[in-house]
Amino acid sequence: xxxxxxxxxxxxxxxxxxxxxxxxxxxxxxxxxxxxxxxxxxxxxxxxxxxxxxxxxxxxxxxxxxxxxxxxxxxxxxxxxxxxxxxxxxxxxxxxxxxxxxxxxxxxxxxxxxxxxxxxxxxxxxxxxxxxxxxxxxxxxxxxxxxxxxxxxxxxxxxxxxxxxxxxxxxxxxxxxxxxxxxxxxxxxxxxxxxxxxxxxxxxxxxxxxxxxxxxxxxxxxxxxxxxxxxxxxxxxxxxxxxxxxxxxxxxxxxxxxxxxx
Amino acid sequence: xxxxxxxxxxxxxxxxxxxxxxxxxxxxxxxxxxxxxxxxxxxxxxxxxxxxxxxxxxxxxxxxxxxxxxxxxxxxxxxxxxxxxxxxxxxxxxxxxxxxxxxxxxxxxxxxxxxxxxxxxxxxxxxxxxxxxxxxxxxxxxxxxxxxxxxxxxxxxxxxxxxxxxxxxxxxxxxxxxxxxxxxxxxxxxxxxxxxxxxxxxxxxxxxxxxxxxxxxxxxxxxxxxxxxxxxxxxxxxxxxxxxxxxxxxxxxx
Numbered sequence: 001x002x003x004x005x006x007x008x009x010x011x012x013x014x015x016x017x018x019x020x021x022x023x024x025x026x027x028x029x030x031x032x033x034x035x036x037x038x039x040x041x042x043x044x045x046x047x048x049x050x051x052x053x054x055x056x057x058x059x060x061x062x063x064x065x066x067x068x069x070x071x072x073x074x075x076x077x078x079x080x081x082x083x084x085x086x087x088x089x090x091x092x093x094x095x096x097x098x099x100x101x102x103x104x105x106x107x108x109x110x111x112x113x114x115x116x117x118x119x120x121x122x123x124x125x126x127x128x129x130x131x132x133x134x135x136x137x138x139x140x141x142x143x144x145x146x147x148x149x150x151x152x153x154x155x156x157x158x159x160x161x162x163x164x165x166x167x168x169x170x171x172x173x174x175x176x177x178x179x180x181x182x183x184x185x186x187x188x189x190x191x192x193x194x195x196x197x198x199x200x201x202x203x204x205x206x207x208x209x210x211x212x213x214x215x216x217x218x219x220x221x222x223x224x225x226x227x228x229x230x231x232x233x234x235x236x237x238x239x240x241x242x243x244x245x246x247x248x249x250x251x252x253x254x255x256x257x258x259x260x261x262x
Numbered sequence: 263x264x265x266x267x268x269x270x271x272x273x274x275x276x277x278x279x280x281x282x283x284x285x286x287x288x289x290x291x292x293x294x295x296x297x298x299x300x301x302x303x304x305x306x307x308x309x310x311x312x313x314x315x316x317x318x319x320x321x322x323x324x325x326x327x328x329x330x331x332x333x334x335x336x337x338x339x340x341x342x343x344x345x346x347x348x349x350x351x352x353x354x355x356x357x358x359x360x361x362x363x364x365x366x367x368x369x370x371x372x373x374x375x376x377x378x379x380x381x382x383x384x385x386x387x388x389x390x391x392x393x394x395x396x397x398x399x400x401x402x403x404x405x406x407x408x409x410x411x412x413x414x415x416x417x418x419x420x421x422x423x424x425x426x427x428x429x430x431x432x433x434x435x436x437x438x439x440x441x442x443x444x445x446x447x448x449x450x451x452x453x454x455x456x457x458x459x460x461x462x463x464x465x466x467x468x469x470x471x472x473x474x475x476x477x478x479x480x481x482x483x484x485x486x487x488x489x490x491x492x493x494x495x496x497x498x499x500x501x502x503x504x505x506x507x508x509x510x511x512x513x514x515x516x
Contacts, residue, residue, distance in 0.1 A: 133354075
């Protein structure tokens, strides 16, 4: 009886902890949104976030997309040859990159780079009382630290996704034309023929959602961190793990939303 | 009630616990305008919790705090532009050079100055705390502990606040630098006529900086008097603290 009660108590505590954390995150999210529309606006912090989340992520996103597109072309060719459908390589590479791989890979790469950096920076600021200092200097921490990062990530991820899409298709093109005997003209024509604007737009929207997730989770993990170096480390790990999982989960939901009826 | 209107800071029956740890158990005291008040006590007795409660950074479990006639339960009601704070480790923003740290508040808000004006004023404040132009473009990571304290002090006084808080201003400094910081704080408090609250366990700081002091132990104030009475008091708690004696009424776990 005692063991059963203890198990029940543990389950109850876990459920309460999850409910509490969810509630705190919803309040945090609502506060972030409300600060987006109320002055003052911190342009310098926004520009710095654009640089660190967007520009600094370009190399890792570009390389990942390029090689993913190249590998995708090889795989589709190998699979398609079993069905005599080798000619679909350009189309499937383009649609696969633009709809799925481009935004998801971009999101995961930026989550690994930027969510961890955001969480570590804010957690360190908390540990060293810099967030308390912001309050005493008449500055709202959410407005100063969170809103610029969330706005920057939401705006810059679609751009990174677009660049990733182009480089991914380029990777497929290079492999297709050098290894798989496609003529450059045929490859480009087939790609353009079957790629629709809705494919591109859905991928960019996914990028924007992933950007918001990355910045929100990064900031929230930093602000909720506990004291000490261990707390900073835990915040960083949590930011990457949670934002990556949410990117994968929300990608499925968005795919359902955009394409389930198609 | 008269007291409420006159005091710059008034604490009434303040209680605060973190989980099972009851840190404050009914703290009441007031600080008059222009007065320099020190809160003393061992490590972990809740001195910083009191300051952060006054600043609205930590919500109270019970009691109330009035700052400049305003109940601080709602942080939005606190006018931080009239308050300065020197944090224990400086709490300088790593991503900004020294002058931007000092000018942080001056460049933001309704009455913000242009960057040039703010920088000029920041340099003036840095000079006041004994720092020359060679540090203005440096980043906090390039400064020594004593310099960080000075920059933090310059930031705290940048907007000429009416109330200034000093959190362990001499902790981590050698005796010479500690004396310099103590004298600097006393000079600034005298010049500005600001109300000052200092938390410390450095008795020299208490003697130099404060007009009145209170000793905190086990979540309560066990002694409160003028600082000049520090040596002459027959309060057993104070005597043990001043002498640094291991035996006495304060049972302090190491």
